[in-house]
Amino acid sequence: MIEIKNIIKSFPNTPTPVLKGITLKIEDGDFVSLVGKSGSGKSTLLYIISTLDTPSEGEIFYDSKNLKDFRPEEIYQLRNRNIGFVFQFHYLLTELTAIENILLPARKANEVEKRRDFAMNLLNTVGLEGKAHRYPAELSGGEQQRLAIARALVMEPKYIFADEPTGNLDSANGKIIMDLFKKFNQEKGTTIIYVTHDVDFAEIAKRKINLIDGKLV
Amino acid sequence: MMFLSIRQLMARKKQSLLILLGIVIGSSAYVAISGMMLGFQTYMLDQLVNNEAHIRISAREEILTIAEMASYPEASHVFWQIPPSGRKDSTRIEYPLGWFKKLDSDKDVAAYSPQVVAQVIFNKNKITRVGRIIGSQYERQIKVTNIENYMKAGTFKAMGNSGNRIIMGTKLMELLGTRLQETILVSTGHGIPQPFKIVGAFETGIKTIDEGTSFISLADAQKLRGTPSEITDIAVKLFDSNWAEEKSTLWKNNARDKVLSWQESSAAILSVFKTQDIVRNSMTISIILVAGFGIYNILSILVNQKRRDIAILRSMGFSPKDIVQLFFNQGMLLGLIGGAIGLILGFIICTIMSHIEVVPGRMSGPGNYMIISFNIFIYIKAFSIAIFTAIISSIIPAMAGGKLEPMQIIRSGDQ
Numbered sequence: 013m014i015e016i017k018n019i020i021k022s023f024p025n026t027p028t029p030v031l032k033g034i035t036l037k038i039e040d041g042d043f044v045s046l047v048g049k050s051g052s053g054k055s056t057l058l059y060i061i062s063t064l065d066t067p068s069e070g071e072i073f074y075d076s077k078n079l080k081d082f083r084p085e086e087i088y089q090l091r092n093r094n095i096g097f098v099f100q101f102h103y104l105l106t107e108l109t110a111i112e113n114i115l116l117p118a119r120k121a122n123e124v125e126k127r128r129d130f131a132m133n134l135l136n137t138v139g140l141e142g143k144a145h146r147y148p149a150e151l152s153g154g155e156q157q158r159l160a161i162a163r164a165l166v167m168e169p170k171y172i173f174a175d176e177p178t179g180n181l182d183s184a185n186g187k188i189i190m191d192l193f194k195k196f197n198q199e200k201g202t203t204i205i206y207v208t209h210d211v212d213f214a215e216i217a218k219r220k221i222n223l224i225d226g227k228l229v
Numbered sequence: 230m231m232f233l234s235i236r237q238l239m240a241r242k243k244q245s246l247l248i249l250l251g252i253v254i255g256s257s258a259y260v261a262i263s264g265m266m267l268g269f270q271t272y273m274l275d276q277l278v279n280n281e282a283h284i285r286i287s288a289r290e291e292i293l294t295i296a297e298m299a300s301y302p303e304a305s306h307v308f309w310q311i312p313p314s315g316r317k318d319s320t321r322i323e324y325p326l327g328w329f330k331k332l333d334s335d336k337d338v339a340a341y342s343p344q345v346v347a348q349v350i351f352n353k354n355k356i357t358r359v360g361r362i363i364g365s366q367y368e369r370q371i372k373v374t375n376i377e378n379y380m381k382a383g384t385f386k387a388m389g390n391s392g393n394r395i396i397m398g399t400k401l402m403e404l405l406g407t408r409l410q411e412t413i414l415v416s417t418g419h420g421i422p423q424p425f426k427i428v429g430a431f432e433t434g435i436k437t438i439d440e441g442t443s444f445i446s447l448a449d450a451q452k453l454r455g456t457p458s459e460i461t462d463i464a465v466k467l468f469d470s471n472w473a474e475e476k477s478t479l480w481k482n483n484a485r486d487k488v489l490s491w492q493e494s495s496a497a498i499l500s501v502f503k504t505q506d507i508v509r510n511s512m513t514i515s516i517i518l519v520a521g522f523g524i525y526n527i528l529s530i531l532v533n534q535k536r537r538d539i540a541i542l543r544s545m546g547f548s549p550k551d552i553v554q555l556f557f558n559q560g561m562l563l564g565l566i567g568g569a570i571g572l573i574l575g576f577i578i579c580t581i582m583s584h585i586e587v588v589p590g591r592m593s594g595p596g597n598y599m600i601i602s603f604n605i606f607i608y609i610k611a612f613s614i615a616i617f618t619a620i621i622s623s624i625i626p627a628m629a630g631g632k633l634e635p636m637q638i639i640r641s642g643d644q
Contacts (some may be wrong), residue, residue, distance in 0.1 A: 092545060097541075104541075
C-alpha cells in the first residue's frame with residue numbers, strides 16, 4: 013500500500029506550489045487514473061509517488077515505511093523490484109533488440125536467464141510474438157509502447173506507474189495498451205496508477221483521481 | 230553494465246573506430262619511436278660503457294695559476310709582469326701500486342687494466358695517420374672492455390705481451406692502405422719509429438675509435454715511449470656501471486691523479502639522449518592527447534545524446550554509479566583494445582625496422598642492421614599511457630552522466 017500525506021511541491025521560479033497538500037491512499041491491486049487539465053500537477057504527483065521526484069513537503073509511505081528512511085540503494089532496489097514505469101514516449105534503448113530491452117531491469121538484478129522465458133511470454137502477451145530480435149526502429153509506435161509495457165512488467169512489480177501511456181498513440185493502439193493494463197491488474201493484481209488526458213481511458217480505471225490546480229477534487 | 234557499454238560502442242562503429250585508430254597510432258608510434266631511439270641509445274651506451282672503462286684513472290692535469298705559485302715561501306715578494314700560464318701535466322700515474330692495492334681490495338671492482346695511452350703517428354710507406362695506441366696486458370684488457378666482441382680478424386690475444394704486434398681498427402687500416410700480417414711503423418714523435426706487425430682488426434661501429442685507435446702490449450707501449458715500468462692510465466670495470474659516478478667521486482677525494490667516470494666523459498652524449506627522450510615522449514604524448522580529446526568529446530556528446538536512456542535506466546533502478554560505469558567502460562574498452570592493437574602494431578614495425586640494413590656506423594649494430602630495442606618496459610609504458618589517457622578522458626563525461634537525475638531529463642522533455 014502507498015500512502016501519501018500532505019504533499020506540497022514547489023518549483024524555484026513558480027509563485028504558487030504545483031501540488032498543494034495532497035493526501036491519499038493507494039491500496040494494493042488498485043487501478044487508478046490521475047486526470048486533470050494541463051498544469052494541474054498530475055504528472056508531478058505521479059513522479060513523486062513513484063520515487064523519481066521528491067516533494068517539497070509531506071511524506072510518502074510504501075507499506076508503512078517512510079520513503080525518507082530509505083537509503084539510496086534501497087530506493088534503487090525498490091524501483092528495480094517493485095516498480096515499473098511506462099512513459100508517454102517509449103524510451104527504449106535503440107541499440108538493443110526487443111527481448112534485450114525487456115530484460116534490462118532483469119540485467120540490473122542479475123536475473124537475465126531466470127526471467128528470459130517469462131520475458132518471451134510477456135512479448136507474446138503484448139502481441140509481439142516473433143519480434144524478439146527486432147530493434148525498436150523496426151517496430152511501429154504502438155508496438156514500441158507495448159514493448160515498453162512488457163519491460164515494465166518483466167520483474168513482476170507490485171506497482172506500475174504510467175505517464176500518459178497512450179498520449180502518443182492512435183485510439184486503436186491506445187485501447188490495446190489500456191486493455192493490457194486491465195489484464196495485468198485483474199490477473200496479476202498489479203497496482204496501476206496512470207496519468208491520462210483521455211476521458212474514455214480514464215473511465216477504465218476502478219478509481220479516478222481528479223486534480224485541479226494542485227488539489228484533489 | 231559492460232554488455233550495454235559494448236552495445237553502445239558497436240552501435241557507433243565509425244566514431245569508435247576513429248578513436249581506436251587514434252589510440253592505436255599513438256601507442257604504436259610510441260613503441261616504434263622508443264624502440265628505435267632506445268635501441269640506438271642502448272647500443273651507444275654499451276659502446277661508451279664497455280668499450281672504454283667504467284672509470285678511467287689517468288695521469289693528472291693541472292692548469293697553472295698565480296694561486297698555484299703562492300705556496301712558495303718567496304711568493305709574497307713576487308709581482309708578476311706576465312702571470313704564469315700553461316699546464317703542469319704528469320706523464321704517468323705517480324704511485325700505481327697504491328691504486329692496484331686499492332682496486333684489489335675494493336669489492337665493487339670487477340677488473341682493472343693498467344695501460345699506457347699515447348698519441349702516435351702511424352706510417353705505412355708514404356701514408357701517415359695520427360692516432361692513439363693503448364698499451365695493455367691483453368688478459369686484463371679483455372676483462373675490462375668487450376673489445377673481443379668487435380674483432381673482425383684475428384684474436385685480441387694475438388697481440389701477446391711483447392713482440393711488437395698490433396691490433397688496429399679496420400678503418401685505420403683502410404686509411405693506411407694496409408692489411409693483416411703487414412708491418413707498419415709507429416712513432417710517438419720522440420725517438421726512432423718502431424715496426425709493428427698487424428695481427429688483428431676490430432670494428433666497433435664508432436668512427437673515431439675505428440679510425441684512430443690501436444692496441445699493443447703494455448711492454449711494447451712502454452718501450453715505444455721510452456718509459457719502462459710507467460703507466461699513464463688504469464681502466465677500471467665495476468660490477469655495476471651505474472656505480473661509476475659515485476665511485477669516481479669517492480676516489481677523486483683521496484687522489485692526485487685524474488679520475489673520470491664514463492658518465493662524466495660521455496656527458497655530451499648523455500645530454501643528447503636526454504633531449505631525444507624529451508622529444509620522443511612529447512611527440513607520443515601529443516598523439517595520445519589528441520586521441521584522449523577524441524574520447525572526451527565523443528563521450529561528452531554521447532552522454533548528451535543518451536539522456537533519455539539515462540532517465541529510463543535510473544527509473545529501472547540503475548544507480549548513478551552504474552551510469553558512470555556505462556560510459557567509463559566505453560572509454561576503458563577503447564583504451565584497452567587500442568592500446569593492445571597499438572602494441573602489436575608497434576612490435577611489427579620494430580621487427581620490420583630491425584631487418585632494415587643501414588649505412589655501417591649510422592644507427593647500425595653488428596651486421597649493419599638498425600638497432601631496435603624490444604625492452605618490455607617500452608611496451609608497458611605505451612600501454613599505461615593509452616590506459617591512463619582513456620581513464621582521464623572518459624571519467625569526466627562519465628561522471629557528468631552519473632550526476633543526471635531522471636526528473637531533470639524527463640522535465641526537459643527529451644524524446
